[in-house]
Amino acid sequence: MTVLVFGGNGQVGQELLRALAPLGNVVATTRSGLLPDGRVCEIADFGEPESLPALLDRLRPSVVINAAAYTAVDRAEQESEAAFLVNAQAPGVIARWCAAHRVPMVHYSTDYVFNGEGTAPYRENEPTAPLGVYGTSKRDGEEAVRAAGGRHLIFRTAWVYASHGGNFLRTMLRVGAERDELRVVADQVGTPTPAALIADVTVKGLQHPDQLSGTWHLTASGQTSWHGFAEAIFNEAKAAGLLAKAPMVHAISSAEYPTPAKRPSWSVLDNRKLQQDFGIVLPPWEQGLHRIIGELASAKA
Template sequence: MSGPVLLLGANGQLGRTWRLQADLDELVCASRDGRLDDGSAAEIADLTLPESLPSLLDRIRPALIINAAAYTAVDQAEREEALAMAVNARAVGALGQWAATNHARIIHYSTDYVFDGQASRPYRETDATGPLGVYGRSKLAGEQALTASGADHLIFRTAWVYAPWGRNFLNTMLRLAAERDELKVVADQIGSPTSTWRIVDASLQALRHWPNALSLQDRILHLTASGQTSWHGFAQALIEQAHRQGRLSRLPRIEAITTEQFPTPARRPAWSVLDNTALQQRFRYNIDDWRHDLDQVMASIPSSS
């Protein structure tokens, strides 16, 4: 990469993984408050104010923009549509417009929530979208804004993202399993748990193969782990692994419940399995079953955590 690489959302679970995993020259990290989680300084990039982004980009002049920032509060988005749209759509459009004008590349991340979850086979990139709520609509609008900008970009749709750090299902389940004798977990939503390690590793492979000609329909690719499970199955697997590793002194009972038994303000897709075949073929990159990546992530968590 010739020129600076700007990482937006450097404090998020995906941004932190980029910082740890990617050996990129001239990596410039940016966060909303201008600080990193380790206390060091970063650039300020506030995606809630899309109009503020061009001045930052003009100063840094990145050759590549990695947008790991997003508004991800799915339920809260139902009450904050304008804010979700600012971060997930208008800011993405502003990044795209700058990149198109200044011949920069962009890697951007989207979500399974752009689909309605009514499929019975893994969603392909060409399948019709139909988001169920504000979050999904805002992420779809971001995809559309980046595509319309004409920037040289890749959009990776991912799902059920987790990491050893940050707010995510894995860390929530580990905390609750240590506190309770019984957990109730939804079993009628199906997806592919995907670690941030996998997302960054695949993104780096895409960077290495970027010179290959990409048509417009190849700009959106599905990036998830292979295989599928329910939230209940994911919880069982990670809690059993934690028990084997000695992180949990006992195994709580994990009761399978329905979505109706766990109501939320925003509707979730019942089926979130994405077909990752196109990414594997285009970038000559093999994606393992989700259980393999879970084992790797669990092994990376310090025993004192």
Template structure:
């Protein structure tokens, strides 16, 4: 199988290149044609729909895996045109090119398509209602794929973290080494999900073959607040020797940490349908964190 990974320098793209290599050839594509850590790869401008189509036509992969996204939630409020161009228009161009050539497309979406008002895990059938530009742009990307005629799978995920790129885990580890006390929001609930789990699960899905077009939810199991997640990170990091001491983590409310974009208060997603269709057993978020921070964990 030949896979084209678009957005290969991001935290998810980085993990996908590793995971998908077990299935065959992986062609990486980044904005400037350079890989983080060195080396050349394909270059693609996500603002240029024609260039996206030309890349797919020239590489002719068996599957396109789009890991590129505008994920700066607060910045999206100030630059909605950029957010929609990357999160909606670029995936639409990929889907059109894939439809023309009979190529499957895997794309990633977000828990931010929901408004956070639920009191039980969201299913794929629940109505979407984004609170801000980021969620709106990702929902527009989902709709573009559904209308394209391409064979596609959208995997909605949440609270993505890892040892590569910019994310909550790396921020907490940095601050935990610098400070004696951390103040972390405790009234937003979701499911921390490591990039390696998303990438490995994507590889498992592609190895079996996409069962049906549509949207599926892919996160770890369980739920916690950001504060709970921070406490777990400090526990694991001190136990494994990553941090020499454990800082105090103080819970605060969202209102004490105002941001330009509103966040869903509850964004846990039901992963049962994905597990059933592909014979998967996704780990609890705590177990996934332990594996991420294990001494033998891949960088």
């Protein structure tokens, strides 16, 4: 079996290459043709969606996983054309090829498809209402995958982080080592979700052919604010010896930290459907954080 992974250099993509390895031949793509460790891979340019069918025709994968995305949320407000090319048009092209060739496709989406005005965890069938270009482009990508009519798994996730790549955890560890105090938004609530968890659950999803079409919410369990996440990061890092001391974290409002793109204030996704359909238990977010801090501490030792 050949599994094609678009976006092999991203946080989720790198974890997919690890998790998928036992399943067979895993082929990665990046825009540059290089993986983070310097290995050569296939080139796929989502800025030119019309180029993708030729790649698919040549590789003839058994499964296609799209972990590529335009994720610069603020920059998307000025680069809407690029965001829609990568997040909506390219997934649609891939999905139509997959449908025509009866190849299952996995696609990842985001909590940003919702407006954040909820008070209970969002279910999969609730109406979407994105606040900005990024969320709208990701919603359009979902719709393009569904409209293609092929077998698909769409996983919406949120607050993704890993021990590698650019993410909130790594930023906090860097800033926390430099400052005694910092300010972090406390009125945006969601669920920090390790990229490794997303990859591992994806593999389990592919082992359920009877469930091979639909949309699921794939996050860790529980919820916190960015402020709460930052405090947990520093406490874990100090206990693991990554930081000599934890900085003081002051809670601020979103209004005190304005950004070009408006973020949803409530990003908690209800993941019960995924747990029921795939027969798994999604762990609390604190467990994933503890494991990743432990990995970073072991690597530093």
